[in-house]
Amino acid sequence: MQAAPRRNSELSLLILAFILGAGAIALVALARNTKDIAPAIPLMVVLIVGYVVAHIVMRRTVPQADPLLLPLAAILNILGVAAIYRLSPEGFGPTQVTWTAVGLVFFIGTLLLVRDYKRIASYKYILGSVGIGLLLLPLAPGIGQNINGARLWVHLGSYSFQPGELAKLCLVIFFAAYLAERKELLSIASRKIGPFHFPDIKHFGPLLVMWAVSLAVMFFEKDLGSSLLFFSIFLVMLYIATARAVYVSFGMLLFAIGAYIGYETFAHVQQRVLVWKDVFNERYINNEGYQLAQSLFALATGGLFGTGLGQGRPDIIPAAHTDFIFSVIGEELGLLGTAAVLLCFLLLVARGLRIAMSTRDDFGQLLAAGLTTILGIQTFIILAGVTRLLPLTGITLPFMSYGGSSLLSNFILIALLARISHETDSAPPPAHTAEILIGGR
């Protein structure tokens, strides 16, 4: 195999991420204790070694993969570790490093296990069922648990995880495979109702099933964020596969109806909306709106330049290390920091969609686009929540929030993207004439 210039750029970008990230962790350690950065050094070593090993495995297994995926994940993740370490140097900080290491093991495992991504399409029904099973798992009596009013967690012994994080990967694979198989059928509008043409109702099966599932998630787990995420990914993928905007409109209508019913039914959902509309009201600011208000105070206090790492008081925000990690960045690194993070996510999305566009098979395109859309929309939902652009719905910020389930699934996600991009770019480019003969795409 020829030398991989892409891997060399990846390495130099990784080194840049290490310098930035290790600098951030060192600053945080210094801000807490002037004399001693020693406790932070093992953390930096684990992170650097972890990413270097992942890089070496990529050199061996996917040398032609996109060179930006791993460095972007690394800088976001290490910056997140710095922020978590800043909040909890003895507890969540080191644990997050452990989770990162486990996440990288899953990243490597995915690369080694999935040699040909096209083959996972054949497991679509198994993965789809597993996905729905995982999604509904927290509802199971005994192991499911309510945290902060939403039932998203599963407890097994002393371990707890959010199965929803993994479920979304399974479901995206299922959608991609299902849609790749049926996209022609779904795009043919064979029925006419009034002035509109609709495809046959039986092809709507999966759409309605997904609608039901996302509503179930919302109704029984009271988790508007996840249902919005699942539903929008599905709509986006349906749109990509069929190019029919009517699906999107119809789906949005269905979601709006579901959301309205949810709003009318659940005090929990109503409260979120009321708090969003009027967070600084005396009634909410020290009660239901406390967390959001503190997030906004953190961001506003940060201003353009931030207070400096370790110099602010983001620890006032309840549970800052999970859903509100972005506000921690905002307080201590200011708009410059939040804009940089936003840009990293945007770049990650751009690379993901680029991979999708250059992939030559339907399943690969849909899978890459779907995985990227998860990342983009999940990021948007939580950032819009903590900045009060939209009502807050608890969901993790990929790579940055504290939590094993989230890190694992996001590392698997970029491993799949890396695999797709490698296979696309290492295959010989198709002859243009051949494409014309087949009819192109």
Next chain:
Amino acid sequence: MQPQIRRVGIGIMLLFVAVFLQLNYVQIFAAKSIASNGANQRRLLREYSIKRGDIITLNGVQVARSVKTNNEYKYLRQYPQGELYGQITGYYSRWYGSDRIERTYNDELLGDVGVLSMQDIQDRLFDRGTRGETVRLTIDSRLQEAAQQALGDNRGAIVAIEPSTGEIRAMYSNPSFDPSQLAAQDSKEAERFWNSLDVTSRTSPLVNIATSRGYPPGSTFKVVTTAAALESGRYTPESTFPDPLELELPQTDETLTNFSKSTCAGGGEIDLFTALTVSCDTTYAILGLKIPDEIKDVADGFGFNTRLPLDIASEPSNYPAVPDNKEPLRAYSAIGQGNVNATPLQMALVAAGVANGGDVPSPHLVRDVIDPTGKIARHFEPDAMGSAMSSATAQTVTEMMTAVVDEGTGTAAQIEGIKVAGKTGTAQTVEGQNPHTWFICFAPADNPKIAVAVLVENGGSFGSEATGGAVAAPLAKQILEADRPIDKW
């Protein structure tokens, strides 16, 4: 499928742009208003992580200090002198904000003056935390204590000023309050105390009587009227006036009688010098009718009708111009009644202005700001507010005021071997209430070191028999006596 993927990409980018715009709004455009919300503890947490500077008196007594705590609000503000300085320092409270010196000099006390000194850099390197600067008052603790003792249980105020500089050496109002209780860490404790202060009332202990409550100055105002008469060039101390039993006022059937309900010098005529000595109301009422504009000019020169340039919030004293159709009011104004009101600080400035040769000093409470190394970071130079009269007039008024203490209504303020210049005041208030008693003075008359104003509300324990000479003058004398060893006279 590429076109659809491209559109999805554009869609996601637009969502991100929306987040970016919202971030600009929250972190830049609305940042100030969001961050300044009272529910944002960050400002307080930062402020309370700083060792706030001390407030000390001129002679080094610690009036306010910050001590380490073991919670996240790292320092606690304490006022070791209790309510003795409460009216001056004000308070620094997590629950009720700050006031007076604590408020005016907040940046200095926090060390937030924008200049990074070598010491600051060292403090940061060695993680000693930021330390604020010390604010040194012009108050002398010995005079402040004398003022508190002199007032005792009487409601009122005592102000002592160095005439040449305007430095306030003592300023005590009774009632006062102990700021420590408002600075308490326990919000319930602070709230209980705050509620006990009856903050919306005029008579709340939070109101500094010396600077913020106006009273009719009564006959002490005759010092101003005398100065105006002499400045007008139409009168001298020897100018004579009729001495009626009662003065008929224009535009009405009313008459004005002397406080003593008799003539001042046995009927016939009385000169201006004697009129001040015995505090003859009819003489000054006549002056009020003759030279109303001149009196207002001199009152303005002393600082009436403007907010005094003090370090802490104060209320202006008032000498309103009286329109032509209300002439009787002019007679009352000239004797410090009617619509005239003055704060004890203002009347202390009247005494200080005469003592200082007619130039009224700008009153102030802070001498300098001292940085953590002990170096003076900022010094407040004495300044004159303006001139109330010529030095020749001031000389004459001083002689007349000396006679008040030597042989007039103010004999209770006499000090053996020292010439004291003074003026009594007994101000009528509303019907049925005892008069407010005043005394203003300075000493030594030929080389003034200290000017004092004393106000005792409603005559204190003397009740309806109270006069400025009997109630207030002895208290002023106590302050003068206390100042003698300090200023060595």
